[in-house]
Amino acid sequence: MVVVENITVRAKAWGNSVGIILPKELGVKPDDEVSVWISRNCKPAKVKDFFGVFAKSKLDTHKVLAELREEEW
Numbered sequence: 001m002v003v004v005e006n007i008t009v010r011a012k013a014w015g016n017s018v019g020i021i022l023p024k025e026l027g028v029k030p031d032d033e034v035s036v037w038i039s040r041n042c043k044p045a046k047v048k049d050f051f052g053v054f055a056k057s058k059l060d061t062h063k064v065l066a067e068l069r070e071e072e073w
Contacts, residue, residue: 009020020036022028 005026007023007026009022011018011020022034028034
């Protein structure tokens, strides 16, 4: 069974790593398998930031644009 929950938690230092704590209300138990999507609140890139980047590349511009259109934002 797949259950999808969307929550926001703050990452915390945990020894030499970084960890998150899941709220008890989610019902996650020890040894449960969960998938985590990482999304950071950061400044979105602007087209002008990429000006000239692909000129030096051997990538086909049409293929790059098609891939960008397929991505979910």
